[in-house]
Amino acid sequence: MASGKLLSCVKCLLAIAVIVIAGGAVFLYSGWYPMGADVPHNRFTYWILETLRERSIARAAGDVEIPMNLDSSDRLLSGGADYNDMCAGCHLKPGKTQSDFTLGLYPAPPNLTRDEHRGGINNALDQRRFWIIKHGIKASGMPAWGPGHDDERIWNMVAFLKRLPELTPEQYQILTARGDDQAEHH
């Protein structure tokens, strides 16, 4: 009697699983999900994707070793010029509050000129930034800069990011202008 109940329960669960999978497949192939970047995800999808992203980055970045001399002026100069060339379009610079990329990308790239982490020593943040710059983030518009840039150059950008929220537009201009002599920093 009990085994009959268990069997019917298993059958019931199997039926539910088949219906869910079939429903998922129908939804997937129907093309009903809005894929345009101008239509935000629903809350559930956003939560799923955000949690997946954050957990994955936190796990992968945990082993990254931070160099001792992140607080050096040479790193600021080298990282600043690269930030201006490679990142400022999406992540902005002092005095700018939006760009075509911040308006159009979804999810919107974070504004790195804002001090949302309240400064100070934050090793997890440094590791996270290094990992993201090096490996990028799938389907977000953030490219992996690792294939064309060595670790030192990426750490220079991380060093610059640590000071970026404090910079005035004038300081930013001086630090990031390549002028004639930036090649020797790389």
Added chain:
Amino acid sequence: MKLKSLSRFAALPVLIIALSVQAHDPKEHRQDAEKPDCKAMKDMDHSKMDMDDPVMKAMMQKCVKDGDDGEEDSHTPSSATDDHGKHGVDNKKSSEHQH
């Protein structure tokens, strides 16, 4: 034997492709690179500046390298990377002179 020679043939194009893949080169940006606006440093409040701060050191380094339209002698000493504490004092004095 055949496989060995085949792998040699394959290795050459792979090597050529690998060598052609280069890092994003800062030199690419030099043609349209803007110069640092070191004159803007004059308008900054020097009394609030910490000359030992890496941001300040980096700006001095940059403006010394760029010559700052011939006024580098009044901005900084010969090298931006030696004794910065001393620089700080010198720079403060010179900037007070200027502004």
